[in-house]
Amino acid sequence: MAGLALPSLVLMLVINGYPVVFAAVQSVHGGGLIRMGPLVGAENYAAALTDPAFWAAARFTLVFTLCGVFGSWVVGYALALLTRRAFPGQALFRVLLLLPWIVPVVVSSMSWNWLVATRDSLLPELARALGFGNVLFLANPTLAVITVCVFKVWISYPFMMMMSAAALEAVDEQVYEAATVDGASRWQQLRHITLPVTARSTYISWILMAMFSVNDFATIYLLTGGGPVNATTSLVVLAYRAVFQDFLPGYGVAVSFIMTAVLVVVSVVLFRQIRRSAMA
Amino acid sequence: MTTHVTVSPPTVPTSVRPRLLEARRRREGWGRTLLVGFITLVALVPILVVVWLALRPRLYSGESGPTLSTFVYIFQNTNILWWLRNSLLVALTATVMSVVVAAPAGYVLSRGRGKGVAGFSLLIFVIQSFPIVVFVIPLFIMFAKLGLVDSIWGVAIVYVASSVSVACWMMSSYFDTIPMALEEAAWIDGASVFGGFVRIVLRNSLPGVLSTAIFSFLLAWNDYLVALVFLRSDLQFTLPVGLQTFFQQNATDWGPVMACAVVMALPPVLVFAVLGRYFSVGGIGGSLAGS
Numbered sequence: 001m002a003g004l005a006l007p008s009l010v011l012m013l014v015i016n017g018y019p020v021v022f023a024a025v026q027s028v029h030g031g032g033l034i035r036m037g038p039l040v041g042a043e044n045y046a047a048a049l050t051d052p053a054f055w056a057a058a059r060f061t062l063v064f065t066l067c068g069v070f071g072s073w074v075v076g077y078a079l080a081l082l083t084r085r086a087f088p089g090q091a092l093f094r095v096l097l098l099l100p101w102i103v104p105v106v107v108s109s110m111s112w113n114w115l116v117a118t119r120d121s122l123l124p125e126l127a128r129a130l131g132f133g134n135v136l137f138l139a140n141p142t143l144a145v146i147t148v149c150v151f152k153v154w155i156s157y158p159f160m161m162m163m164s165a166a167a168l169e170a171v172d173e174q175v176y177e178a179a180t181v182d183g184a185s186r187w188q189q190l191r192h193i194t195l196p197v198t199a200r201s202t203y204i205s206w207i208l209m210a211m212f213s214v215n216d217f218a219t220i221y222l223l224t225g226g227g228p229v230n231a232t233t234s235l236v237v238l239a240y241r242a243v244f245q246d247f248l249p250g251y252g253v254a255v256s257f258i259m260t261a262v263l264v265v266v267s268v269v270l271f272r273q274i275r276r277s278a279m280a
Numbered sequence: 281m282t283t284h285v286t287v288s289p290p291t292v293p294t295s296v297r298p299r300l301l302e303a304r305r306r307r308e309g310w311g312r313t314l315l316v317g318f319i320t321l322v323a324l325v326p327i328l329v330v331v332w333l334a335l336r337p338r339l340y341s342g343e344s345g346p347t348l349s350t351f352v353y354i355f356q357n358t359n360i361l362w363w364l365r366n367s368l369l370v371a372l373t374a375t376v377m378s379v380v381v382a383a384p385a386g387y388v389l390s391r392g393r394g395k396g397v398a399g400f401s402l403l404i405f406v407i408q409s410f411p412i413v414v415f416v417i418p419l420f421i422m423f424a425k426l427g428l429v430d431s432i433w434g435v436a437i438v439y440v441a442s443s444v445s446v447a448c449w450m451m452s453s454y455f456d457t458i459p460m461a462l463e464e465a466a467w468i469d470g471a472s473v474f475g476g477f478v479r480i481v482l483r484n485s486l487p488g489v490l491s492t493a494i495f496s497f498l499l500a501w502n503d504y505l506v507a508l509v510f511l512r513s514d515l516q517f518t519l520p521v522g523l524q525t526f527f528q529q530n531a532t533d534w535g536p537v538m539a540c541a542v543v544m545a546l547p548p549v550l551v552f553a554v555l556g557r558y559f560s561v562g563g564i565g566g567s568l569a570g571s
Contacts, residue, residue, distance in 0.1 A: 001388055001392055001473050002388070002396065003473075003474070004384035004385065004387055004388050004473070004477065005385050005400055007380070007384065007385070008382060008384070008385035008444060008448065009385075009400070011381055011440065011444065012403065012404070012444065015415070015419065015437060015438070015440070015441035016407045016410075016444075017407075018418065018422075019414065019415040019417075019418035019419050019422075020407075020410060020414060020415070022417075023414045023415075023417065023418055026417070026418075079316075079319070082316055082319075083316060085312075086309070087308075087309040087310070087313050088309055088310060088313045089317070093313075093316045093317065093320050095552065095553070095556050097319075097320055097323060098552065099324060099327055099549070100323060100324075100326070100327070102498065102548050102549055102552050103327055103545045103548070103549070104501060104502040104519075104520065104544055104548065105502055105504065106502070106519075106520040106524055106541075107330060107523075107541040107544055107545045108326055110330070110537060110538070111327065111330045111333075111538075111541070112326055114329060114333065114534060115325070115326060115329060122325075154323070154326070159561065162559075162560070162561045163561055166560055166561070211408060211409060214411070215410075215411040215412065217411070217412070217413065217505045218502075218503070218505060221505075222504065222524070236411050236413055239411070239413045240413055240505075243413065243416075243417060244509070249417050252413065253414060253417075256410070256411050256413055256414045257414070259411070260409050260410050260411065263409050264406065264409050267405075267409065
């Protein structure tokens, strides 16, 4: 049986394992992209942890991830509930609602760019009509953060919707009949039956989405490039810039490693939660 | 709403009641269609915008109404056909490799027990946690020695690496739904572990395989970062880099940019239109949480 895991094991060790080890070595060295510099110990990590840019990026990453996880979960779960029982066109709408996730982010970032950043397009016109004057969605730091987060929710809710729909299919319909007879309101049914029964799947979808969001480069970079004035620079964007624009691979990798360490710890805590909920 | 039904007046003859109920349910059904339809419309505005801008006649073209001439223009004036070819080659190669590698690994995750399997499972989880930025530089240096930089094959290999963890989870969770008695019967009849896996389990796993394939395809098709780092020359570009470069050069001329965008969005949409009913991410977490 172990032989069946061999191809994937070899692949992972060569393409994933070796680079991680290489990167770990790189993170304790100075020097540039091609030639590694002298051993500097934990200097890159210390530099990251004392860099205000790092903490600003960490804060944005947190905001972006929380929006990505909970924003898209709320929308996705609600849509899964809404399309749960048969209605005319159910199958069609279930596929159409997945489109934001299916369409490549390169494409959707362009259309969002057109929608929010072109002077005569939909949202700026709307803002003018409502008397806000010329609203620059991607030039104002706060608005840019909000726009990127909404964009992320728009891209990610279909994934949450699929996860939730699969979990909801497993809920026994008779429970609701019994609850209705007992006089439970719809809200009570959602709060005390549906959510607890699907809790396990919900926690798992949170962990997965947290991983996807923290590591998400394209969604942010393609819409704002990390700007304006670094307001939407996440840790991954910061690491990318350090490596490929400032040619400081040691620093960039150190940033990624700190980020990954936090991500793994948070996931492990959530996994404990899952196991506890599975036992309860 | 259901309480409404239970207190309906007893004067209604019982033979009529089911028909009334059905009529009411149908009305409610159409109400739901309207609501969901409206939400869908709002959600799809950014996608409709792409199509609209691509079909809009270009300035000074003298045309009015929707036109395909912008598409003619991009096929004549950009390397989009090359980018399309490259993207298709990369995504299909990555998809096949990913399924071939992940299916047996998923089988081990699903059926195997003991420390080795637990360690394997942990390895997959840790790998998935690292951002792709970490892998990119060492792979770039490694690929430079092998002549795989600025090559679509190098990019395809990186895509396999980045989709393999989730692909393993998806395959494993599908295998969990197949009763083990089937293989055991085959083993008793003298089949090897590998034989039982291929002939019994894999043969009954078409939805799982398709699901994994669709996921890997989407990941490879939609990626931007890896292609941005590895591909340098215009004729090696995949669609994301080609399109983004074209966008930066023509940022004010939206028609051709959006026409390219339509070309790029079409393959994954077609994949979903044809195979979407097989796709399910519901099981991803099963093996993940079990680890």
